[in-house]
Amino acid sequence: MTMRRFEGIKIFLLLLLVAETTAQTPRVVSILAKPGDGDLAVSVQLVNLFSPKIVSTIRSGMPAVIRFDFRLLEAPDRELQQATRSLNILYDLWNERYRLQNAGREQFVATFAELEKTCSAFEETKLLPLSRLSSQKIYQLRLQIAVIPISAKQDQQLRDWLAASDDTEESAPGEDRAAGFRLNLSQLLSFFWGKKDRPYGASDWAISPPFQVE
């Protein structure tokens, strides 16, 4: 009887764990920006980076992309600049190693644990030249990250249907020519007035403490 109850608790805990894992989205634990060596350098710490879906995509040999979406704010809330960085991950099935690619630079790690560790902490990575910032102002940096399986193009739905909207009305050869565009009004209205879903696989926005350049 006691054994059966213990089994029941184990299953319950397992289900809780599964539910927690399924709902796993990446989280920015800390973001710190400071001037250094002519550039604005940023240090970031992340957790829950890889959901089970991303893990199996990587392990099957397909790539995954970690996209960093930075926004430079003039405190308290005036957006000055946007910057996007991408980190591409690929598991080389035949050589059994993980490859990380960032702005043309490559790095290899042997295990998934190493990969997770490497991707979860970035120390003093150069983001912007300091010459673009004023010493008179106080700034903050916002960051959202998204982990996208296979191709970052899967995360551009609005841009995609806006671009695709011109692809209509092609007449067959021999028929009177007609070319035009089509716009899905329902999609447009729901984008501006509908419930704003966080992009799939994206973290909440995190914000750095205020900083000033010397």
Next chain:
Amino acid sequence: MKISILKKYFFYFFLLLLSAQLAPAQESGGQLVVERIEILGARKTKSQVIQRYLSFREGDRFTPELVENDYQTLISTNFFKSVEFSTKPGGEKGKVIVVIEVKERFSPTLEFAGGYGELEGWYLSPIGLRYDNLLGSGHFLGLRAIIGDRVGGFNMRFQQPTIFNSSLNFQFDIDILGRDLIHYFDNREAIQRIATAGLRFTLSGSRGVAKYFSGGYQTGAVEPDSTAKFTLNDSAFAAFPTVIAQNLGKKKWGMFWLRLQTDTRDNVFFPRKGIWGALSVEMAEPNFGGDLQFTRTIFDGRLYQNLGSSVLALRLKTATTSQTTPFYERFYLGGAYSLRGFAERSLTPAGYGTRLYLGSLEWRIPLTGRDPQKPGLIGAIFFDAGSIGTPETKRDDDETFSAFGFGFRWRVPVVGLLRFDFAYPKQRPDDFRFHLGIGHPF
């Protein structure tokens, strides 16, 4: 002379078609291979509907580029709110299970549309209703109102991409439209309203030999106004030439048509290589349920060849129809999608033409944009030539008109490719003409 040139182009057309069919498959060494495809989240959509839009099957090579293309294809069906591809390791090293997770669209959508057509001129569809994939079988259903400078009315379209699990597509259209037909009488432009109501059934193939054929039946009624208006002073007149006067009044038509077609273009909207062409034969008979009797044959072939990053595009169109064809079913010449350098249909004889030749050569040069398939700005240099004739004139007497020019095509969000063409007609070199349109002319 013209016939022999046409035969030559037919020969090249089918030679290129044959070579496209014989292209060898590539080896797949060291690549990932699809073991299985799993579809999640499809509550009403049948899995074969989704698989129809995929460019890979079990056992095929699998790459991120395939995902990018198929993701784009699935999103643009309008069946889904979101689509996501991921993978799982398969049973053996190098094999993957492809997982496609969709969120379906259950409610109808509203649509705004617009464009430019040879028949319609500039038009807008301020409101349209789409209820695609209502029953999960992957059909397209839409109803829209159309207003424009030469058109007004309604169109309903139903399209079922696969019927009876075959490679046949079925399409059904209902049109209730009023169109303004442009005439030129003594070089003066006049507009005549033509009211039409019709049904059109189309069967076409998507795979195998069937993809080279389409055909169908259309029926309806047409009634041209008994008067026309000169656009310059809005004055009405009813003294039409005989060829028009004898076809006034309400007429019904029933017509079967068959088209032999091919499309090997690498991209539909900015083709860089390939052929797009069709030979169509249309036959209207009183036995087919109407008053009209005529046969119409049209060949329209287009060849695209990339030269580095630029593209050389060639069009050859030739058409002929019976003497009994009413003027509103005959051919016209001149305009932004026809022979540039001349005003819309301004080269068309009174009562329209029964034979037509049109050739165009265009060199398209991408000027900006990183994606070679979607340049932001394209420059173009072109040469158009054509002739049109009627049963009253001899073929050898048909005057050949030509024009050369240059243009720009600018990719604008939502609208697409806006086209600005500047053309100089050889016959009237001082009469330079500007054409504004959407998309490439061919």
